[in-house]
Amino acid sequence: MARDDLQFSSLYVTRFAASFGYMTVLTLLPDYIDALGATGVTVGLFITALELARTAGIVPLGWAGDRYSKRALLVGALLVSVVAYVLFAGVTTVQGFLIARVLQGFGLAGAGLLSLALVGELAPDDGRANRIGRYNAFRMAAGIVGTLGAGVLYTLTGFRVVFGLLATLLFVAAVAVRLFVEGDRTRIGGFAFTDFALNRRILTLTSFRAQYAVAVSLVRQWVPIFVGVSAAQGGLAYGTVVVGAVLAVEKFTNMLCQPVVGQLSDRRGRALFVFLGGGAYGLVALAFPFAPAVAGLVDLSVPTAGRVTGAVVAALVLNGLLGIADAVREPASMALFADEGKGEGIASSFGVRSLVWKPGSVLAPLAGGWVMGRFGIEWVFFLGGFAALAGAATFLGVLSRTHGSRALQQW
Numbered sequence: 001m002a003r004d005d006l007q008f009s010s011l012y013v014t015r016f017a018a019s020f021g022y023m024t025v026l027t028l029l030p031d032y033i034d035a036l037g038a039t040g041v042t043v044g045l046f047i048t049a050l051e052l053a054r055t056a057g058i059v060p061l062g063w064a065g066d067r068y069s070k071r072a073l074l075v076g077a078l079l080v081s082v083v084a085y086v087l088f089a090g091v092t093t094v095q096g097f098l099i100a101r102v103l104q105g106f107g108l109a110g111a112g113l114l115s116l117a118l119v120g121e122l123a124p125d126d127g128r129a130n131r132i133g134r135y136n137a138f139r140m141a142a143g144i145v146g147t148l149g150a151g152v153l154y155t156l157t158g159f160r161v162v163f164g165l166l167a168t169l170l171f172v173a174a175v176a177v178r179l180f181v182e183g184d185r186t187r188i189g190g191f192a193f194t195d196f197a198l199n200r201r202i203l204t205l206t207s208f209r210a211q212y213a214v215a216v217s218l219v220r221q222w223v224p225i226f227v228g229v230s231a232a233q234g235g236l237a238y239g240t241v242v243v244g245a246v247l248a249v250e251k252f253t254n255m256l257c258q259p260v261v262g263q264l265s266d267r268r269g270r271a272l273f274v275f276l277g278g279g280a281y282g283l284v285a286l287a288f289p290f291a292p293a294v295a296g297l298v299d300l301s302v303p304t305a306g307r308v309t310g311a312v313v314a315a316l317v318l319n320g321l322l323g324i325a326d327a328v329r330e331p332a333s334m335a336l337f338a339d340e341g342k343g344e345g346i347a348s349s350f351g352v353r354s355l356v357w358k359p360g361s362v363l364a365p366l367a368g369g370w371v372m373g374r375f376g377i378e379w380v381f382f383l384g385g386f387a388a389l390a391g392a393a394t395f396l397g398v399l400s401r402t403h404g405s406r407a408l409q410q411w
Helices: 003-036 040-067 070-088 094-122 125-157 159-180 192-197 200-228 240-268 271-297 310-341 346-374 378-403
Strands: 299-302 306-309
Touching: 003 040, 003 070, 003 094, 003 125, 003 159, 003 200, 003 240, 040 070, 040 094, 040 200, 040 346, 070 094, 070 159, 094 125, 094 310, 094 346, 125 159, 125 240, 125 310, 200 240, 200 271, 200 310, 200 346, 200 378, 240 271, 240 310, 271 310, 271 378, 306 310, 310 346, 346 378
Parallel strands: none
Antiparallel strands: 299 306
């Protein structure tokens, strides 16, 4: 295997491992909610604790990644993740869960930001979105394994075995990065965040991204809650295996589409894909609460999963469509930030990208928990869908006004 391919492969494995951990906890979140007796705002806090930790790590990690060794920092982030998943194995209280979530958040911030910066730096200009699409495909593959595998393994063995295996995988990823990824030579002095925060192209992207963060934070986090929590809380009350299957289908469609769409955006420009993907995501999110209306169309008994109705089939289809919509947007969006940051502070560019996401990802789950308790779970999806559509419309307006009427096809 060529040296560059070995480096990319190690970074892809790193992304797989980090996403595997994230999706495992997300899949088991309904089980933690029931086991720890969490309701309403506490459910939102379970999500917000992770996002607060991820937010706190963005600026220092972005600055340090441009100034020092991205490889060394990435290894450290992976080892923090190992500690987090060891703690998840023995959680018995709400406080213990929150501590593990905070450590998980720090680890995810470093693993995601620094591995993506290394991929963006290594990739050629005319193949960057395609390489990022492949990188994201490994994230989606981990989502499939994490959701289906974690659900089945938890049903058979419980929390300890699941998280023991996960901690081992993260440790192996840290070793692979240390052995096979070359230390990057890029050293950026000063504080590149300031320059990127005022960059016109990045400001245009953030007009979309800040609102889209609300949509994804609500929809992606509440899909497993909607499928898994009790009917008394407005959910479908299905077990972990069904929750895992619903989550896995979104990752599967996303995984298949990302490299292809990334290659298209390398050839045809990127802004159009951001706009179309964001708008499609909003429309599908608005349809999610209507899944129970088709419950009677299908009624099957499936081994391990139990009774499966049309509502589950609808949830599977809709979450698959969400995966396609997000695959249209994501590699193009990431490549635009990489284009701006290459040679000028790529970790900081991606840091700005992550930072813009955080207000929505931190506050939206708390709002979602309140909306769920006050108005019902369906209104969480309505709020998320409208946020995505508003973000796409704002992006189109700012792009046309600031960069010209043809910018949607030219970017």
